[in-house]
Amino acid sequence: MSETYKFYNKTTGETADVELEKWVWQAMYKDGTYLNQFDIEAGRKVFHQFREIDREKVQEFALVSVKTGQRISFKVGPEMKLIHFYRRVRLYYESPETFTLYVFGYEIKQSGRNQKQLFVVWPDDMITIEDTEDFKVVL
Amino acid sequence: MAATVVLNEYNGAGETKTANVTNVNMGNTDAPNLDPNAYPIEPGNNSYEKWNKLEVTALGGVSTVKNFKVYRSGALGGAATHLTSCKTSAYSAPTYAQPVATDSTVAVNAMPTSEPASANLGIGGSLTGELTAAGETDYLVHQIQTDPTDTAGSTSTLTVAWDEIA
Numbered sequence: 001m002s003e004t005y006k007f008y009n010k011t012t013g014e015t016a017d018v019e020l021e022k023w024v025w026q027a028m029y030k031d032g033t034y035l036n037q038f039d040i041e042a043g044r045k046v047f048h049q050f051r052e053i054d055r056e057k058v059q060e061f062a063l064v065s066v067k068t069g070q071r072i073s074f075k076v077g078p079e080m081k082l083i084h085f086y087r088r089v090r091l092y093y094e095s096p097e098t099f100t101l102y103v104f105g106y107e108i109k110q111s112g113r114n115q116k117q118l119f120v121v122w123p124d125d126m127i128t129i130e131d132t133e134d135f136k137v138v139l
Numbered sequence: 140m141a142a143t144v145v146l147n148e149y150n151g152a153g154e155t156k157t158a159n160v161t162n163v164n165m166g167n168t169d170a171p172n173l174d175p176n177a178y179p180i181e182p183g184n185n186s187y188e189k190w191n192k193l194e195v196t197a198l199g200g201v202s203t204v205k206n207f208k209v210y211r212s213g214a215l216g217g218a219a220t221h222l223t224s225c226k227t228s229a230y231s232a233p234t235y236a237q238p239v240a241t242d243s244t245v246a247v248n249a250m251p252t253s254e255p256a257s258a259n260l261g262i263g264g265s266l267t268g269e270l271t272a273a274g275e276t277d278y279l280v281h282q283i284q285t286d287p288t289d290t291a292g293s294t295s296t297l298t299v300a301w302d303e304i305a
Binding site: 017088092133138 | 141146160162163198199256261298300303
Protein backbone atom coordinates (compact mmCIF):
# COMPACT_ATOMS: atom_id res chain seq x y z
CA MET A 1 0.00 0.00 0.00
CA SER A 2 1.41 3.38 -0.99
CA GLU A 3 2.04 6.13 1.52
CA THR A 4 0.17 9.36 0.80
CA TYR A 5 0.66 12.95 1.91
CA LYS A 6 -1.81 15.83 1.78
CA PHE A 7 -1.32 18.75 -0.57
CA TYR A 8 -3.40 21.87 0.03
CA ASN A 9 -3.74 23.93 -3.13
CA LYS A 10 -3.97 27.56 -2.02
CA THR A 11 -5.17 28.63 -5.47
CA THR A 12 -8.13 26.27 -5.74
CA GLY A 13 -8.69 25.59 -2.04
CA GLU A 14 -8.68 21.86 -2.80
CA THR A 15 -6.76 19.13 -1.04
CA ALA A 16 -5.10 16.27 -2.92
CA ASP A 17 -3.45 13.04 -1.88
CA VAL A 18 0.10 12.73 -3.17
CA GLU A 19 1.89 9.40 -3.18
CA LEU A 20 5.34 9.34 -1.63
CA GLU A 21 7.97 9.21 -4.39
CA LYS A 22 11.13 7.05 -4.40
CA TRP A 23 13.31 10.17 -4.32
CA VAL A 24 12.29 13.40 -2.59
CA TRP A 25 13.83 16.86 -2.39
CA GLN A 26 14.92 18.80 0.66
CA ALA A 27 15.78 22.52 0.74
CA MET A 28 18.08 23.67 3.54
CA TYR A 29 17.91 27.35 4.44
CA LYS A 30 20.66 29.69 5.62
CA ASP A 31 19.05 30.03 9.06
CA GLY A 32 19.29 26.27 9.69
CA THR A 33 15.64 25.49 8.96
CA TYR A 34 14.59 23.37 6.03
CA LEU A 35 11.65 22.46 3.82
CA ASN A 36 10.98 18.84 2.94
CA GLN A 37 8.92 17.95 -0.14
CA PHE A 38 7.19 15.25 1.91
CA ASP A 39 7.07 16.35 5.52
CA ILE A 40 5.50 15.63 8.87
CA GLU A 41 4.09 18.85 10.33
CA ALA A 42 2.21 18.83 13.62
CA GLY A 43 1.75 15.11 13.24
CA ARG A 44 0.28 15.41 9.73
CA LYS A 45 1.79 14.21 6.47
CA VAL A 46 2.14 17.28 4.26
CA PHE A 47 3.30 17.62 0.63
CA HIS A 48 5.09 20.78 -0.53
CA GLN A 49 5.43 21.95 -4.12
CA PHE A 50 8.79 22.94 -5.58
CA ARG A 51 7.56 26.52 -5.98
CA GLU A 52 7.10 26.79 -2.21
CA ILE A 53 10.88 26.85 -1.73
CA ASP A 54 12.07 30.30 -0.61
CA ARG A 55 14.79 30.82 -3.24
CA GLU A 56 16.24 33.81 -1.40
CA LYS A 57 16.97 31.74 1.70
CA VAL A 58 17.98 28.37 0.31
CA GLN A 59 21.59 27.37 0.95
CA GLU A 60 21.63 23.72 -0.11
CA PHE A 61 19.34 21.60 -2.25
CA ALA A 62 19.22 17.82 -1.97
CA LEU A 63 17.51 14.79 -3.44
CA VAL A 64 17.19 11.88 -0.99
CA SER A 65 16.33 8.23 -1.59
CA VAL A 66 13.44 7.26 0.66
CA LYS A 67 14.54 3.62 0.62
CA THR A 68 18.27 3.89 1.22
CA GLY A 69 18.79 7.42 2.51
CA GLN A 70 21.31 8.06 -0.29
CA ARG A 71 21.66 11.79 -0.73
CA ILE A 72 22.72 13.99 -3.64
CA SER A 73 23.13 17.66 -2.82
CA PHE A 74 24.76 20.88 -3.92
CA LYS A 75 25.36 24.30 -2.41
CA VAL A 76 23.07 26.93 -3.87
CA GLY A 77 24.55 30.23 -4.98
CA PRO A 78 22.47 33.40 -5.42
CA GLU A 79 22.91 33.24 -9.19
CA MET A 80 21.58 29.69 -9.51
CA LYS A 81 18.12 28.89 -10.79
CA LEU A 82 16.95 25.61 -9.25
CA ILE A 83 15.42 22.91 -11.46
CA HIS A 84 13.36 19.90 -10.44
CA PHE A 85 10.90 17.78 -12.37
CA TYR A 86 9.80 14.21 -12.94
CA ARG A 87 10.14 12.67 -16.39
CA ARG A 88 7.46 10.02 -16.74
CA VAL A 89 7.91 7.44 -19.49
CA ARG A 90 5.00 5.13 -20.28
CA LEU A 91 5.35 2.11 -22.54
CA TYR A 92 2.21 0.83 -24.27
CA TYR A 93 2.82 -2.79 -25.09
CA GLU A 94 0.68 -5.59 -23.64
CA SER A 95 -0.30 -3.36 -20.75
CA PRO A 96 0.89 0.17 -19.94
CA GLU A 97 3.94 0.46 -17.71
CA THR A 98 5.21 3.78 -16.38
CA PHE A 99 8.74 4.65 -15.27
CA THR A 100 9.92 7.78 -13.48
CA LEU A 101 13.19 9.65 -13.79
CA TYR A 102 13.94 12.21 -11.06
CA VAL A 103 15.68 15.29 -12.42
CA PHE A 104 17.12 18.04 -10.26
CA GLY A 105 19.90 20.58 -10.55
CA TYR A 106 20.40 24.17 -11.52
CA GLU A 107 20.94 26.65 -14.31
CA ILE A 108 23.65 29.28 -14.06
CA LYS A 109 24.94 32.00 -16.36
CA GLN A 110 28.64 31.58 -17.02
CA SER A 111 30.68 33.58 -19.52
CA GLY A 112 27.46 35.02 -20.87
CA ARG A 113 25.92 31.59 -21.50
CA ASN A 114 23.21 29.75 -19.61
CA GLN A 115 24.54 26.39 -18.50
CA LYS A 116 22.68 23.58 -16.77
CA GLN A 117 23.88 20.86 -14.46
CA LEU A 118 21.23 18.23 -13.95
CA PHE A 119 21.39 15.10 -11.83
CA VAL A 120 19.15 12.38 -13.23
CA VAL A 121 18.10 9.41 -11.11
CA TRP A 122 16.98 6.57 -13.37
CA PRO A 123 14.40 3.89 -12.48
CA ASP A 124 17.20 1.53 -11.35
CA ASP A 125 18.63 4.34 -9.15
CA MET A 126 21.59 4.88 -11.48
CA ILE A 127 22.61 8.55 -11.42
CA THR A 128 23.87 10.48 -14.43
CA ILE A 129 24.77 14.12 -14.93
CA GLU A 130 23.30 15.93 -17.93
CA ASP A 131 23.68 19.45 -19.31
CA THR A 132 20.30 19.62 -21.00
CA GLU A 133 16.71 18.74 -20.15
CA ASP A 134 16.44 17.06 -23.55
CA PHE A 135 18.71 14.15 -22.61
CA LYS A 136 17.89 10.80 -24.24
CA VAL A 137 15.87 8.32 -22.23
CA VAL A 138 16.76 4.70 -22.98
CA LEU A 139 15.10 2.17 -20.69
CA MET B 140 1.98 8.99 -9.48
CA ALA B 141 1.58 12.61 -8.68
CA ALA B 142 -0.44 13.52 -11.75
CA THR B 143 -2.92 11.06 -13.22
CA VAL B 144 -2.37 10.82 -16.96
CA VAL B 145 -4.46 8.54 -19.17
CA LEU B 146 -4.62 7.77 -22.87
CA ASN B 147 -7.98 8.31 -24.53
CA GLU B 148 -9.18 7.15 -27.93
CA TYR B 149 -11.79 8.76 -30.16
CA ASN B 150 -13.76 6.84 -32.76
CA GLY B 151 -16.51 7.14 -35.32
CA ALA B 152 -18.15 10.12 -36.91
CA GLY B 153 -19.39 11.24 -33.52
CA GLU B 154 -15.94 11.42 -31.93
CA THR B 155 -16.93 8.83 -29.33
CA LYS B 156 -14.48 8.98 -26.46
CA THR B 157 -13.11 5.91 -24.71
CA ALA B 158 -11.14 7.01 -21.69
CA ASN B 159 -8.02 5.32 -20.39
CA VAL B 160 -7.48 2.74 -23.13
CA THR B 161 -5.00 0.04 -22.21
CA ASN B 162 -3.44 -0.45 -25.62
CA VAL B 163 -3.11 1.08 -29.06
CA ASN B 164 -3.42 -2.08 -31.11
CA MET B 165 -3.79 -1.18 -34.78
CA GLY B 166 -6.19 -3.09 -37.04
CA ASN B 167 -8.77 -3.00 -39.80
CA THR B 168 -11.57 -1.62 -37.65
CA ASP B 169 -12.17 1.72 -36.01
CA ALA B 170 -12.37 0.61 -32.38
CA PRO B 171 -10.45 1.02 -29.13
CA ASN B 172 -8.61 -1.84 -27.40
CA LEU B 173 -9.11 -3.97 -30.51
CA ASP B 174 -7.97 -7.56 -30.92
CA PRO B 175 -5.44 -7.52 -33.79
CA ASN B 176 -5.99 -11.20 -34.44
CA ALA B 177 -9.68 -10.55 -35.07
CA TYR B 178 -9.02 -7.39 -37.10
CA PRO B 179 -5.70 -7.93 -38.90
CA ILE B 180 -4.28 -5.47 -41.41
CA GLU B 181 -4.04 -7.36 -44.70
CA PRO B 182 -0.64 -6.79 -46.37
CA GLY B 183 -1.06 -3.92 -48.82
CA ASN B 184 -3.75 -2.23 -46.76
CA ASN B 185 -3.65 0.42 -44.06
CA SER B 186 -4.79 0.25 -40.49
CA TYR B 187 -7.57 2.57 -39.45
CA GLU B 188 -6.18 5.78 -38.10
CA LYS B 189 -5.93 6.01 -34.33
CA TRP B 190 -7.04 9.32 -32.83
CA ASN B 191 -5.71 9.52 -29.28
CA LYS B 192 -5.17 12.20 -26.68
CA LEU B 193 -3.26 12.15 -23.40
CA GLU B 194 -5.45 13.50 -20.62
CA VAL B 195 -4.45 14.76 -17.20
CA THR B 196 -7.44 13.85 -15.05
CA ALA B 197 -5.92 14.94 -11.73
CA LEU B 198 -2.85 17.01 -10.98
CA GLY B 199 -2.34 15.69 -7.44
CA GLY B 200 0.54 17.78 -6.14
CA VAL B 201 1.85 18.65 -9.59
CA SER B 202 1.69 22.25 -10.80
CA THR B 203 2.53 21.74 -14.48
CA VAL B 204 2.52 18.91 -17.03
CA LYS B 205 4.27 19.53 -20.35
CA ASN B 206 6.79 18.37 -22.96
CA PHE B 207 4.94 15.39 -24.42
CA LYS B 208 7.00 13.12 -26.65
CA VAL B 209 5.65 10.15 -28.61
CA TYR B 210 7.74 7.49 -30.32
CA ARG B 211 7.80 3.80 -31.20
CA SER B 212 10.34 1.09 -30.62
CA GLY B 213 10.44 -2.21 -32.47
CA ALA B 214 10.43 -2.92 -36.18
CA LEU B 215 7.30 -3.19 -38.30
CA GLY B 216 6.88 -6.16 -40.61
CA GLY B 217 8.64 -5.69 -43.97
CA ALA B 218 8.28 -2.26 -45.59
CA ALA B 219 5.33 -1.13 -43.49
CA THR B 220 5.42 2.46 -42.28
CA HIS B 221 4.01 4.02 -39.14
CA LEU B 222 2.90 7.59 -39.77
CA THR B 223 1.81 10.23 -37.29
CA SER B 224 0.62 13.79 -36.90
CA CYS B 225 3.36 14.37 -34.32
CA LYS B 226 6.32 16.52 -35.23
CA THR B 227 8.85 18.74 -33.50
CA SER B 228 8.49 21.85 -35.69
CA ALA B 229 5.95 23.62 -37.93
CA TYR B 230 3.37 22.07 -35.62
CA SER B 231 -0.39 22.57 -35.65
CA ALA B 232 -3.12 20.73 -33.76
CA PRO B 233 -5.16 18.26 -35.85
CA THR B 234 -8.91 18.79 -36.06
CA TYR B 235 -10.96 15.64 -35.50
CA ALA B 236 -12.24 13.74 -38.52
CA GLN B 237 -13.70 10.25 -38.58
CA PRO B 238 -10.86 7.70 -38.65
CA VAL B 239 -10.18 6.27 -42.10
CA ALA B 240 -8.30 3.30 -43.52
CA THR B 241 -7.38 5.13 -46.69
CA ASP B 242 -4.06 6.98 -46.72
CA SER B 243 -4.26 9.45 -43.85
CA THR B 244 -4.05 13.11 -44.72
CA VAL B 245 -3.31 13.93 -41.06
CA ALA B 246 -0.76 11.29 -40.09
CA VAL B 247 1.87 12.11 -42.69
CA ASN B 248 5.13 12.17 -40.68
CA ALA B 249 7.23 9.10 -39.88
CA MET B 250 6.69 8.04 -36.28
CA PRO B 251 10.05 8.51 -34.50
CA THR B 252 11.74 5.23 -33.63
CA SER B 253 13.66 6.79 -30.76
CA GLU B 254 12.93 9.61 -28.37
CA PRO B 255 12.69 12.95 -30.22
CA ALA B 256 14.94 15.72 -28.94
CA SER B 257 11.99 17.90 -28.06
CA ALA B 258 8.21 17.74 -27.68
CA ASN B 259 6.32 16.45 -30.73
CA LEU B 260 2.78 16.46 -29.31
CA GLY B 261 1.34 19.83 -28.41
CA ILE B 262 -1.09 21.30 -25.95
CA GLY B 263 -3.52 23.90 -27.23
CA GLY B 264 -1.81 23.87 -30.61
CA SER B 265 1.63 24.63 -29.20
CA LEU B 266 4.62 22.36 -28.54
CA THR B 267 5.50 24.60 -25.58
CA GLY B 268 1.97 24.40 -24.19
CA GLU B 269 1.42 23.38 -20.58
CA LEU B 270 -1.39 21.83 -18.55
CA THR B 271 -1.84 23.55 -15.19
CA ALA B 272 -5.28 22.02 -14.58
CA ALA B 273 -7.05 18.89 -15.75
CA GLY B 274 -7.08 18.81 -19.54
CA GLU B 275 -5.92 17.12 -22.71
CA THR B 276 -3.13 17.28 -25.23
CA ASP B 277 -3.86 17.81 -28.88
CA TYR B 278 -4.79 14.77 -30.96
CA LEU B 279 -2.11 12.17 -31.54
CA VAL B 280 -3.09 10.68 -34.90
CA HIS B 281 -1.28 7.67 -36.29
CA GLN B 282 -1.70 4.97 -38.91
CA ILE B 283 0.21 1.94 -40.21
CA GLN B 284 0.51 1.65 -43.98
CA THR B 285 1.66 -1.69 -45.38
CA ASP B 286 3.01 -3.16 -48.57
CA PRO B 287 1.65 -6.35 -50.24
CA THR B 288 4.92 -8.14 -49.48
CA ASP B 289 4.89 -7.26 -45.78
CA THR B 290 4.78 -9.87 -43.04
CA ALA B 291 1.79 -10.00 -40.74
CA GLY B 292 2.02 -10.04 -36.98
CA SER B 293 4.69 -7.53 -35.98
CA THR B 294 4.58 -6.05 -32.50
CA SER B 295 6.17 -2.88 -31.27
CA THR B 296 5.89 -0.53 -28.31
CA LEU B 297 4.45 2.95 -28.34
CA THR B 298 6.17 5.17 -25.80
CA VAL B 299 4.86 8.41 -24.38
CA ALA B 300 7.03 10.63 -22.19
CA TRP B 301 6.20 13.86 -20.39
CA ASP B 302 7.48 16.12 -17.64
CA GLU B 303 5.75 16.93 -14.36
CA ILE B 304 6.80 19.85 -12.19
CA ALA B 305 5.68 19.14 -8.65
